[in-house]
Amino acid sequence: MDRIYPTRQWYKELVVYQIWPRSFCDGNADGIGDIKGVISKIDYIKQLGANAIWFSPLYKSPQKDYGYDISDYRDIAPEYGTLEEFKQLLALAHEKGLKIIMDLVVNHTSDQHQWFLESRKSKDNPYHDYYFWRAGKKGGKKPPNNWLSTFPGPAWQYDEHLNEYYLHLFAVEQPDLNMDNPRVREEVKNIMRFWLDMGVDGFREDVITFISKKEGLPNGFPLPAARGIEQYVNGPHIHEYLGEFRKEVLDRYTCMTVGEAPMMTPKVALRYIEEGENQQLNMMFHFQHMEADCLFISWIRRPFNLRKLKKVYDNWQTKLYGKAWNALYLENHDQPRIISRYGDECYRAESGKLLATMYLCQSGTPFIYQGQEIGMTNIRLPELDMYVDISTINTYKLFRKLHFKHETIMKIAKEASRDNARTPMQWSAGKNAGFTQADKAWFHINPNYTEVNVEAQLEDPDSLLNYYRKLLALRKENPVFVYGDFKMHYRRSKKLFVYERNFEGEKLLVICVFSDEPVRFRTTGGLKLAGAELLLSNYTVDNPGEDDFLTKPYETRVYLFR
Numbered sequence: 001m002d003r004i005y006p007t008r009q010w011y012k013e014l015v016v017y018q019i020w021p022r023s024f025c026d027g028n029a030d031g032i033g034d035i036k037g038v039i040s041k042i043d044y045i046k047q048l049g050a051n052a053i054w055f056s057p058l059y060k061s062p063q064k065d066y067g068y069d070i071s072d073y074r075d076i077a078p079e080y081g082t083l084e085e086f087k088q089l090l091a092l093a094h095e096k097g098l099k100i101i102m103d104l105v106v107n108h109t110s111d112q113h114q115w116f117l118e119s120r121k122s123k124d125n126p127y128h129d130y131y132f133w134r135a136g137k138k139g140g141k142k143p144p145n146n147w148l149s150t151f152p153g154p155a156w157q158y159d160e161h162l163n164e165y166y167l168h169l170f171a172v173e174q175p176d177l178n179m180d181n182p183r184v185r186e187e188v189k190n191i192m193r194f195w196l197d198m199g200v201d202g203f204r205e206d207v208i209t210f211i212s213k214k215e216g217l218p219n220g221f222p223l224p225a226a227r228g229i230e231q232y233v234n235g236p237h238i239h240e241y242l243g244e245f246r247k248e249v250l251d252r253y254t255c256m257t258v259g260e261a262p263m264m265t266p267k268v269a270l271r272y273i274e275e276g277e278n279q280q281l282n283m284m285f286h287f288q289h290m291e292a293d294c295l296f297i298s299w300i301r302r303p304f305n306l307r308k309l310k311k312v313y314d315n316w317q318t319k320l321y322g323k324a325w326n327a328l329y330l331e332n333h334d335q336p337r338i339i340s341r342y343g344d345e346c347y348r349a350e351s352g353k354l355l356a357t358m359y360l361c362q363s364g365t366p367f368i369y370q371g372q373e374i375g376m377t378n379i380r381l382p383e384l385d386m387y388v389d390i391s392t393i394n395t396y397k398l399f400r401k402l403h404f405k406h407e408t409i410m411k412i413a414k415e416a417s418r419d420n421a422r423t424p425m426q427w428s429a430g431k432n433a434g435f436t437q438a439d440k441a442w443f444h445i446n447p448n449y450t451e452v453n454v455e456a457q458l459e460d461p462d463s464l465l466n467y468y469r470k471l472l473a474l475r476k477e478n479p480v481f482v483y484g485d486f487k488m489h490y491r492r493s494k495k496l497f498v499y500e501r502n503f504e505g506e507k508l509l510v511i512c513v514f515s516d517e518p519v520r521f522r523t524t525g526g527l528k529l530a531g532a533e534l535l536l537s538n539y540t541v542d543n544p545g546e547d548d549f550l551t552k553p554y555e556t557r558v559y560l561f562r
């Protein structure tokens with residue numbers, strides 16, 4: 001029987017560059033990244049080989065969670081620019097062949113959103129039922145249930161005026177929307193239409209699997225944080241609501257969606273993304289491959305385990321193949337820098353190239369987070385008051401409550417905090433890393449910018465940046481990178497991650513060595529490297545046809561068999 005290959009789709013051929021606007025590029029010298037700055041870097045993104053940009057929220061927001069607390073879904077935050085400027089950016093991006101993907105954050109709003117301000121005025125206000133307002137228990141003294149926020153702390157906030165509590169699965173300033181209210185779903189659809197009509201090409205949907213809460217909001221298992229999570233992850237009406245968004249809105253446009261989904265497995269993901277009548281989203285951001293050095297969250301640290309990582313990839317690559325589509329990422333604004341986690345800062349460029357190869361040669365749509373392409377690393381801020389991320393501060397408080405020592409928590413924060421990914425982009429070795437002309441950037445700049453920056457890497461043909469460019473160009477030229485299947489070699493190795501991809505008679509062999517010590521590599525399954533073309537490597541290879549060799553630190557090679 002013929003192999004069933006994936007269907008060809010435009011969104012499968014995207015390479016998405018993620019911008020976290022506050023730290024990307026400051027265009028008006030106030031120390032904060034903005035749209036003007038992005039416009040000045042469009043050509044940079046284009047030359048990297050990306051053909052789409054995903055913007056973390058640009059909307060009006062009190063910035064308690066840096067944009068993920070939205071107070072106006074139809075306007076741009078003044079510190080980032082204006083709606084007019086956004087439209088200019090959109091037109092320019094389209095002219096250059098770049099798609100624009102917006103962040104859709106509808107699990108919650110800001111507590112400064114007009115709907116919420118109305119909702120807390122009175123119990124019979126028409127917006128009251130836009131949120132989860134509930135009476136307390138025990139005569140109102142205790143919250144309605146035992147849930148805790150995912151940004152550690154209580155999930156309910158008492159409001160004296162109404163004598164009721166409201167639900168917030170994230171920060172106090174991020175009240176959850178009641179998606180069971182059909183009027184709220186209408187609002188969401190109208191927000192989508194607003195941006196799609198303007199011309200944007202899709203959405204990254206923030207914690208979208210949380211939007212349907214179990215009826216009656218029952219108590220959750222006694223976890224120290226995110227208690228109650230099993231009562232709202234993949235909740236009872238989730239497929240119905242997402243199906244409604246698809247049929248009534250998304251189907252009427254040429255657009256793509258990628259949903260963010262904590263605790264997702266391939267089996268459950270297929271219920272959302274399997275291609276066909278019931279598909280609700282095009283892709284899913286799961287988290288399983290981000291747990292190879294931790295337990296669930298980056299704050300519960302464990303040594304990096306390559307076998308765990310390989311198992312996750314094998315699972316997602318093979319279970320989705322021909323049925324649904326993977327989203328590939330190693331970094332984003334919520335994850336510490338990948339070289340600092342799965343790579344080796346002593347071999348920054350080598351291990352950065354290895355990691356790039358490892359994930360960009362898999363099947364799926366790749367996402368690259370700003371700075372990843374030049375190998376930015378964790379900043380490791382030493383003092384608590386240097387951190388600005390609300391989840392870092394709340395997690396600190398939780399760990400203190402659990403009797404961890406201050407020093408211990410700070411040691412963890414240096415590796416685990418989201419702030420590691422949010423330092424300003426390092427454009428040059430000049431003042432403020434070329435990020436801003438202001439005296440000071442809004443946030444700490446990693447002191448390694450004198451060495452690690454775009455300007456230096458553009459000039460150096462062997463830089464990580466140029467390696468990304470080569471890899472993305474190869475991906476574009478050879479459909480086997482995008483559409484090939486996935487077969488793992490060396491399944492049990494703790495140091496080698498080796499896989500092949502096959503598509504219409506072409507084969508890729510991808511060799512990744514997760515070790516700074518020499519490992520013996522031999523081809524398996526009768527493969528002869530002499531018959532293959534070495535497409536890419538991170539060292540000069542004297543004898544690429546040799547089937548048996550000792551590897552160099554973090555060596556990677558990609559071979560093509562025709």
Ligand code: GLC
Pocket residue numbers: 065068069105170206207260333334
């Ligand atoms: C998502 C975002 C994260 C945000 C959270 C709440 O996980 O990626 O940055 O804090 O949702 O909106």
Ligand code: CA
Pocket residue numbers: 026027028029030031032033034079
């Ligand atoms: Ca600015």
